[in-house]
Amino acid sequence: MIELDFEKFQGLVPAVVQDYTDGQVLMVGFMNREAWERTLAEGEMVYYSRSRNTLWKKGETSGYVQKVKDIYVDCDDDTLLIKVEQIGGAACHTGYRTCFYRRVVDGRLVEEGTPVFDPDDVYKK
Secondary structure: OOOOOOOOEOOEEEEEEEEOOOOOEEEEEEEOHHHHHHHHHHOEOEEEEOOOOEEEEOOOOOOOOEEEEEEEEOOOOOOEEEEEEEOOOOOOOOOOOOOOOEEEEOOEEEEOOOOOOOHHHHHOO
16 A cells, blocks of 8 residues: 655645646645545545535536546655546636646736636536
């Protein structure tokens, strides 16, 4: 069994999530021990939501799941790099492919790319 150090970040480890084909960083999430174990068992990303204080399986509501392809553990056993197949093309709840779709240009944020889906339609807000 792989022993991660969940104690450094109050029971959580950060997970940098990257597209396994082109290397683009899709998002950064957090996992507690249960999310980690479910991710390993199910082969799809399960996170711990700090704002909702609960587990959430990526794509549970939207259908935009992340299938695990490779997992890397850093040298301190407290951070993960996970390469995934992003089903549906969007990782961000805003509808963009990546959560990092805004770039700082001359002191302001500029959006790059176009959304894959409309969050109001997907999440029925």
